[in-house]
Amino acid sequence: MADIKEYWDVRAKTAPAGSRTTNDIFLRKLEASVIGAELRAGQFSAEAAVLDVGCGDGQTLLTLAVQFPALRFHGIDFSQEMISSARDALSTQPESVRQRVSFALGDVRNLDAELGDRKFAAILSNRCLINLTSTNEQYGALRQIAGRLAPEGLYLGTENFIGGQNELNRLRNTMKLPEIAVRWHNLFFEEDEFMAKAPKIFQNVELIKFSSAYYYVTRVVYSSLCRLQGQQPDYEHPIHEVAMQLPPFGDFSPIKLIRARAWIEADRASI
Numbered sequence: 522m523a524d525i526k527e528y529w530d531v532r533a534k535t536a537p538a539g540s541r542t543t544n545d546i547f548l549r550k551l552e553a554s555v556i557g558a559e560l561r562a563g564q565f566s567a568e569a570a571v572l573d574v575g576c577g578d579g580q581t582l583l584t585l586a587v588q589f590p591a592l593r594f595h596g597i598d599f600s601q602e603m604i605s606s607a608r609d610a611l612s613t614q615p616e617s618v619r620q621r622v623s624f625a626l627g628d629v630r631n632l633d634a635e636l637g638d639r640k641f642a643a644i645l646s647n648r649c650l651i652n653l654t655s656t657n658e659q660y661g662a663l664r665q666i667a668g669r670l671a672p673e674g675l676y677l678g679t680e681n682f683i684g685g686q687n688e689l690n691r692l693r694n695t696m697k698l699p700e701i702a703v704r705w706h707n708l709f710f711e712e713d714e715f716m717a718k719a720p721k722i723f724q725n726v727e728l729i730k731f732s733s734a735y736y737y738v739t740r741v742v743y744s745s746l747c748r749l750q751g752q753q754p755d756y757e758h759p760i761h762e763v764a765m766q767l768p769p770f771g772d773f774s775p776i777k778l779i780r781a782r783a784w785i786e787a788d789r790a791s792i
Contacts, residue, residue: 525652525706526599533578533602540756541606542577542648547761548735548776552647552679553584554765555731555778559677560589560643567591569642572669574629574662575599575649579607582645583614586622597627597635629653629662632669640671646678648776651707659710660718667722670783676723678779679731683709686775689736696745709775723781729769736774738764 533541540546560571569592573582576596586594598604607624614622627635629649644666653659666676686709690700703709712728719726739754739761747754 522599522654525654528706529577529598529600529652530602533600533606538578538606538610539580541603542580544756545739545761546756547739547765548732549581549647550584551732551735551765552776553581555729556581556645556647556677556679557585557588559675559778559780560585560592563643563675565592565642568593570595570639571643571645572597572636572641573645573647574627574632574666575646575652576607576624577603577647579603579610579624581647582607583610583618583622586614586618590617590621592621594622595641596622596624597629597632598624599626599628601626629665630658632665636669639669641669641674642671643675643677644670646676646680648679648681650678651681651709653708655708656714659708660722663719663722667783672783672785674783676779676781676783679776680779681707681709681775682712682715682728682777683775684712685730685733685736685772685777688771689740689773689775692737692741692773693744696741698741698744698748701740712777715779719779719781724784726779726781729778729780730772730774731769731778732774732776733769733771734767734773735761735764735769736776737771738767741773 571592571594573596576582576598579596582594582596604624604626650659650662743760
């Protein structure tokens with residue numbers, strides 16, 4: 522993990538503000554929009570606490586904190602440089618936001634060290650668990666998350682899955698586009714394995730293909746146009762903003778939304 526942590530430390534110091542966790546700034550906006558809709562549907566009580574594990578530079582958490590002035594937010598990340606960036610961003614926010622948001626160094630593999638016995642109404646992860654180096658670590662982290670949720674609390678994770686990645690590359694191949702490889706520091710979940718194991722950790726587990734249309738347009742249609750025109754794709758091209766407004770269809774994106782609920786202990790004992 523040391524080399525992965527170093528990668529994110531360097532990126533926190535060198536990447537432009539707003540793109541430290543991903544070059545695709547509109548993808549991050551789409552993730553925040555989808556998570557925001559789920560939180561809104563959750564109808565949480567006033568001052569309910571939300572945890573963001575692997576919060577990076579805090580941009581998604583701060584976007585949500587502005588949208589939900591009745592909720593409290595806490596973000597953790599294993600990169601000190603990312604936490605420094607998040608705290609810098611927080612310092613520019615109005616006092617009404619600063620009073621409800623905090624950031625701290627923490628590791629999703631050992632939440633007890635940072636959180637003690639705190640429980641949360643909702644826990645978020647955005648492309649965090651794919652930075653762990655084995656499936657054992659990933660499912661161990663999911664158990665850590667489940668243990669920090671209040672009874673029937675909500676877990677929302679936008680994480681990467683290999684089936685969607687393969688479907689995307691299959692479609693790109695038909696358009697004579699090169700394969701998009703999994704990054705060296707990422708380990709994608711496998712959909713069938715996840716849906717076999719996750720219900721033993723959470724209840725009401727769902728995988729939602731929220732970003733499929735976005736990837737179809739930006740990684741296939743737009744990439745094909747760029748190839749025809751001899752241009753390099755640009756993450757800030759307005760087609761990305763248009764694509765994020767489309768309703769999802771198909772399975773052409775590795776990134777899926779995990780929506781799940783914590784077990785009530787009496788029910789968990791029966792599985």
